[in-house]
Amino acid sequence: MTVAELSREQETYERHREQLLGDALGKFVLIHGEEIIATYDTERDAINEGYRRFGNVPFFVKRVAAIDEPANFLSPVFHG
Numbered sequence: 001m002t003v004a005e006l007s008r009e010q011e012t013y014e015r016h017r018e019q020l021l022g023d024a025l026g027k028f029v030l031i032h033g034e035e036i037i038a039t040y041d042t043e044r045d046a047i048n049e050g051y052r053r054f055g056n057v058p059f060f061v062k063r064v065a066a067i068d069e070p071a072n073f074l075s076p077v078f079h080g
Contacts, residue, residue, distance in 0.1 A: 008034060008061040009060035020064045039064065 009025070009031045016036055020029055024039040028046040031037065032054055039044040043061060050059040 006058075007057070013060070013062055017064075023068060025066070026064065028061055028063050031057065031062070044073045 011031065012031050012034050015072050020036075020039070027039040027041060028043045029036060030046045030049070030050050037053065038046075038049070040049065043063070046061040050061060
């Protein structure tokens, strides 16, 4: 996912954040481009639906929370 794509999807989340906090607090939102697809009870469900709908392309999944948590990204490269 490019920085521009991530930024656009983050902006989509921010535009809809208040509504999501009211409707889906604690759930996981799936966003593709500027479209909110749906919310899911688990991160795995949101990711699986993203792959089912869009294939192996970038999409955005975020936990709906009143206070944002830092994102952790895992790398398949082992440094040690």
